[in-house]
Amino acid sequence: GAVVSQHPSRVICKSGTSVKIECRSLDFQATTMFWYRQFPKKSLMLMATSNEGSKATYEQGVEKDKFLINHASLTLSTLTVTSAHPEDSSFYICSANTLGGLNTEAFFGQGTRLTVV
Amino acid sequence: GNSVTQMEGPVTLSEEAFLTINCTYTATGYPSLFWYVQYPGEGLQLLLKATKADDKGSNKGFEATYRKETTSFHLEKGSVQVSDSAVYFCALREGNNRLAFGKGNQVVVIP
Numbered sequence A: 001g002a003v004v005s006q007h008p009s010r011v012i013c014k015s016g017t018s019v020k021i022e023c024r025s026l027d028f029q030a031t032t033m034f035w036y037r038q039f040p041k042k043s044l045m046l047m048a049t050s051n052e053g054s055k056a057t058y059e060q061g062v063e064k065d066k067f068l069i070n071h072a073s074l075t076l077s078t079l080t081v082t083s084a085h086p087e088d089s090s091f092y093i094c095s096a097n098t099l100g101g102l103n104t105e106a107f108f109g110q111g112t113r114l115t116v117v
Numbered sequence B: 001g002n003s004v005t006q007m008e009g010p011v012t013l014s015e016e017a018f019l020t021i022n023c024t025y026t027a028t029g030y031p032s033l034f035w036y037v038q039y040p041g042e043g044l045q046l047l048l049k050a051t052k053a054d055d056k057g058s059n060k061g062f063e064a065t066y067r068k069e070t071t072s073f074h075l076e077k078g079s080v081q082v083s084d085s086a087v088y089f090c091a092l093r094e095g096n097n098r099l100a101f102g103k104g105n106q107v108v109v110i111p
Helices: none
Strands: A004-007 A010-013 A019-025 A032-038 A044-051 A067-073 A076-081 A090-097 A106-108 A112-116 B003-006 B011-014 B019-021 B023-026 B033-038 B044-050 B056-059 B062-065 B075-077 B086-093 B099-101 B105-110
Touching: A004 A090, A010 A019, A019 A032, A019 A090, A019 A112, A032 A067, A032 A076, A044 A067, A076 A090, A106 B044, B003 B086, B003 B099, B011 B019, B019 B105, B023 B033, B023 B086, B033 B062, B044 B062
Parallel strands: A010 A112, B011 B105
Antiparallel strands: A004 A019, A019 A076, A032 A044, A032 A090, A067 A076, A090 A106, A090 A112, B003 B023, B019 B075, B033 B044, B033 B086, B044 B056, B056 B062, B062 B075, B086 B099, B086 B105
16 A cells, blocks of 8 residues: 655654654655644544645644644655644644545554654 | 544453444535554554445454444454554544544453
8 A cells, every 4th residue: 555654753852942744655646645633542633734835724723833834745745843842742643645636545654753841 | 513433441352352343423425434543653554444335344354334324333353363452543534535533442452
């Protein structure tokens, strides 16, 4: 199946710094990628939809100036957590859909564990 | 809006026991339904799916049937192994390829 690679898998940063997480579709192109946040023992919360060549669509309650999303190519989307705080510590997961319009399969990255100290 | 509900709490069972995880959904129309599995420290992997009523998805001994009349998609496996220990998420696909997830169930299989 298709592969989505997320990098880094773990990152520890200091409060106030910014962290960039990359999501790459390795063997397919994806016009749409999704970013999720997962709290301990809870489900995945959709943060935003990343659209290649246009602005991301953020879910209600997600600060777009804090979680910057860039989807510069058909194989790469990045999530930057700006001015990180300890409450931003979480597991972030991306997914990418294969091309073909609606109802295409989603493939998930392995996730990034962010710890802000 | 669309939503997915999974049974509360973790599931602990012995090896070779029968596993059932309940999943019900609320949606307009007939969305595609999925089960994803997440192993510790990893992202999600698609386990199985069903795209229309009465479809049965199956993979690795797991099965789930799309029941329109009960709006359910319960996951079952006849004989679990220790390697099946993971978190299982039920999900439905909304428009524009968005996925709505249930809360997930931690499954622990004891040797």
